[in-house]
Amino acid sequence: MMAEMTLLKAINTALHEQMEKDDSVVVYGEDAGYEGGVFRVTAGLQKAFGEKRVFDTPISEAAILGSAVGMAVAGLRPVPEIQFSGFMFPGYNQIAVHLARMHNRSRGLYKMPITIRMPYGGGVRALEHHSESLETLFAHIPGLKLVIPSTPYDAKGLMAAAIQSDDPVIYMEPKRIYRAFKQEVPEKEYTIPLGKAKVVQKGEDITLVAWGAMMHEARKALKELDEDISVELIDPRTISPIDTDTIMESVKKTGKLLVVHEAVKTLGIGAEIISRANEEAFFRLEAPPVRLTAPDIIVPLPQGEHHHMVDKERIKQEIKKLASFEE
């Protein structure tokens, strides 16, 4: 049986299913309980599972994430919410210093089966600190996994896998496409393995890697592309550890690599993917790999935000440029 749903609803459904299945799963955060979160991602959970397993916290990201470490040590499977990724910094100490390291430093005694949810990204004309793409800050920390879904189907299966994972997972939600479109999603529980990329569309000329809201933008660009350019579209889905094999297999075939991301350029995930292409596919490259990213500036407030965004027009431009590359 299939049900049509948005990405937001898919996450909500996965949370319901995993809480139903495992009593040790707890969901909490600022306004995440009674109200069901400012975006309503956790709507209905408190009603279904009670105030002990689904609850509102004081405004304290350090307490939200530090307590997750303690809960995990004591056998719970916490799924805390950070209201917006831009507000995670007071809790970053707990993420980088404790959560990512506990398994290693206790030599496997204490596992950290924690899934930290946080909406991220721009393009919604939001207030200051509500639009950043901070994935690099998590991918750079050994011991953490990082997931970013781009479709309702992936969102549900990846959330299930994240919650069931015994490693800590940062689950970043592209809020711009929370309700942008619907997709048929199996009603039954399923998981999508962490660390596995998806070839969204087969192609021969260019490998395009994108995730989150940028995947949506890339698909729009490909739909509108008049030129006869065959693009292989890949969504890593798990940003860390990233599935290099799938991407490099494609790059070896096409010889041309374009990475699109919403985050700023310097030390973005694109830099890592291109480094790996240099390491693993150098002699098969037919053009210098290209990053299409936000410039290295602070996300402007809404009136100037378009200067920062990557959109389908820019993606089309880059595809055409790369396709016609000549030495």
Next chain:
Amino acid sequence: MVLDNFKDWKMETFSILDKNGKVTNKEKEPKIDNDTLVKMYKTMVYTRMADEQALKYQRQGRMLTFAPVKGQEAAQVGPMAASDKGDWLVPAFREMAAMLYKGVPLQKLYLYWYGNEQGSHFGEGSHILPVNVPIGSQVNHAAGIAYASKLKESGEAVIAFIGDGGTSHGEFHEGMNFAGVFDLPLVTIIQNNHYAISTPRSKQTKAASLAQKAHAYGIPGALVDGNDPLAMYVVTKAALERAKKGEGPTLIEALTYRLGPHTTSDDPTIYRSDEEVEEWKKKDPIIRMYKYLSNRNLWNKEKEETLRKDYKKEIQDTFKAVEKLPAPTLDEVFDYTYTEMPEYLQRQKEARKAQAKSGGDR
């Protein structure tokens, strides 16, 4: 049980005016000159009208998300009236009344919420920090300004605002503790408006009051009727005097109420009752200040009508002017990243411009 000896905390709310503007605490009634009293009132009305008008514009799709201040005007105007020109204002994100009182033009405030960084440039010597969206972090900035004031012996004190929810944040504690240790000239005002988005004050802390947190820092903590502008004036005045004498910081809890939503994206009917809101409307700070001024023959219905008519036009004209201002250019969003533009960023800017020219921009 031995712990019973340590349980209680005395709670008394300081007030001067009752909800009908009657002086109930004659002994403490401040001697504020008439011009200042009228300025306090006018700023409250101006704030209320500008706030309500912005909400209308937001509902029409002309204004972006913002945090309405309705109901909290007295908690902000009282302290600002008690401060000197050189004192610093460190806001959270709902301090429109405080900022207007201290001289920020409404156009700047509208412009910020309209999504333009120029709305945070208040001019040299304004002694006002920009709106602070990340919860609680501003208390540490305030402590730093207070430290500089002490070091430079400038005689300036700092007024910082925070909400009830913000007191749960580690940074609130760290900033207050820091200020306490160094006897810094800081007055931190907690506007307890009873909700942090949907989370009620009762779920924010088990403490009977927020003011009592001061005790842990070894400084005075005052619980004040935040809808009483005179009470807020008197307590802040005393705290500022203490600060400037080098005796250290003070924490003030202003009991008030957010009559509107947390931001325009919030629907408060989900988490609070109409009855509760109606009860607080009876304690509206503007009503009580109006009555107080009327009783002292400083204000009347005619003046009120003229004022509101003038303000209405002024506010609407201000917003229309904001709508007509140009959006930030590509240069502008790049040029303030560093004090001097690095080469690589200059090249990024040029590339972005080229993209935009060849149709890559909307």
